[in-house]
Amino acid sequence: MSNIVIYHNPKCGTSRNTLALIRHAGLEPTVVEYLKTPLGKEELRALVAATGEPVRALLRAKESQATELGLNDPTxxxxxxLDAMAAHPILMNRPVVVTPLGTALCRPSERVLELLPVGPLPPFTKEDGEVVNDSGARRA
Known part of the structure; x- marks a missing residue:
């Protein structure tokens, strides 16, 4: 059992690049395809709390359902x-990665580097050809 978890959508390029970066580090995470295995409201609440970000940070605001449901209204x-993300998992922003060093929404994908308990890593090339250079900086 891995001590790294990625909440992953394989149709999302950022999510694929994040997963590839974790594997580039020689680590094999537990992959949770949250569209197939949706998180309940309390699981979402705990995940948001672990990131230290507001709930709205985990809302995929550009998803058409967010607009249709009026969720982009700041009030x-x-x-x-949380109710909407539990009912409609596509509304959860991704990928979210959990490691012993912390939890974060990894947008852009190289944000995962600060969470990896290894490093620095050799350069990594994303799907679009962009090269990611790892400074070796990690969360304490």
Whole structure:
């Protein structure tokens, strides 16, 4: 069992690049395809709390359902956002990665580097050809 978890959508390039970066580090995470295995409201609440970000940071605001459901209105409560993300998993922003060094929404994908308990890594080339150079900086 891996001590690294990625909440992953294989159709998302950022999510694929993040997973590839973790594997580039020689680590094999537990991959949770949250569209197939949706998170409940309390799981989402715990995941958001672990990131230290507001609930709205994990809302995929550019998803058409977010607009249709009126979730981009800043007056929508955190509880309503959590309810919507639990009911419609596509609304969860991705990828979210959990490691012993912390939890973060990894957008851009190279944000995962600060969470990896190894390093520095050799250069990595993303799907679009962009090269990621690892400074070796990690969360304490």
């Amino acid at each position: 929508v409560s955190d509880e309503a956002l």
